[in-house]
Amino acid sequence: MNPVSPLLQVSGLNAAYDGSQILRQVSLGVPAGQVVALMGRNGVGKTTTLKCITGLLTPTSGAITLAGVALNPLRPDERARLGLGYVPQGRDIFSNLTVGENLRIGLVAHRRRANGEVDRVLELFPVLREMLKRKGGVLSGGQQQQLAIARALLTDPKVLILDEPTEGIQPNIIDQIGETFLKLRKIGKLGILLVEQYLDFCLGVADSFYVMDRGAMVAEGPIGRLDAGIVRKYLTV
Numbered sequence: 001m002n003p004v005s006p007l008l009q010v011s012g013l014n015a016a017y018d019g020s021q022i023l024r025q026v027s028l029g030v031p032a033g034q035v036v037a038l039m040g041r042n043g044v045g046k047t048t049t050l051k052c053i054t055g056l057l058t059p060t061s062g063a064i065t066l067a068g069v070a071l072n073p074l075r076p077d078e079r080a081r082l083g084l085g086y087v088p089q090g091r092d093i094f095s096n097l098t099v100g101e102n103l104r105i106g107l108v109a110h111r112r113r114a115n116g117e118v119d120r121v122l123e124l125f126p127v128l129r130e131m132l133k134r135k136g137g138v139l140s141g142g143q144q145q146q147l148a149i150a151r152a153l154l155t156d157p158k159v160l161i162l163d164e165p166t167e168g169i170q171p172n173i174i175d176q177i178g179e180t181f182l183k184l185r186k187i188g189k190l191g192i193l194l195v196e197q198y199l200d201f202c203l204g205v206a207d208s209f210y211v212m213d214r215g216a217m218v219a220e221g222p223i224g225r226l227d228a229g230i231v232r233k234y235l236t237v
């Protein structure tokens, strides 16, 4: 693989629900060691794009590759095992399992050994270490989000995909999640695709941005180029 080509590459994606077209020629790239923000108002197609990438929805056309491997023919679990980590919108942790069990489930699903892996990830989320025996359901929204991210990281993904991780979370936890992303970015290996509507969060953690409107990409570039004009036209409610 060409070392400068993105880890995750999406090209010319089209997708429909029940025959009505939602995505139009969506393309994006996520390089190793970078945080890429995918932005846009409600209903523009951000989650649909992620569903096509993770395999939950079959696009009508377009190519998706991870580290040069074509993902299109693969099932969601096969894509995950190849290195696609996914934290869906609304963080689906198991309320009746403990924090520790929630974490180990991620490992079992990927047939990985627990030794060292859990410790490595808990270093990024010290609050979870104190709560390993608590039920997932008693955690705050922010702690649940951290648990969902930790569980995804345990599978040692090449690319981590997150759908609106700051939604409904208190500012201090949002800051902690932001710091975690910056730490992960410093390690330089992981690519992060962050779907996010919270502008300041994107400005704080992202290297580059894409903006969608009505199912198509309408702006992209290094995060420094996300100017007031784009924000007004496509992002403010």
Ligand SMILES: Nc1ncnc2c1ncn2[C@@H]1O[C@H](COP(=O)(O)OP(=O)(O)O)[C@@H](O)[C@H]1O
Residues within 6 Å of the ligand: 017, 018, 022, 040, 041, 042, 043, 044, 045, 046, 047, 048, 049
């Ligand atoms: N399961 C579905 N069936 C039919 N239409 C859907 C479904 N999910 C989303 N849509 C529609 O697709 C469009 C894009 O939705 P979505 O990708 O969830 O947007 P976003 O994540 O940007 O808010 C919206 O018009 C939404 O109503």
Ligand SMILES: [Mg+2]
Residues within 6 Å of the ligand: 046, 047, 048, 089, 163
């Ligand atoms: Mg969405």
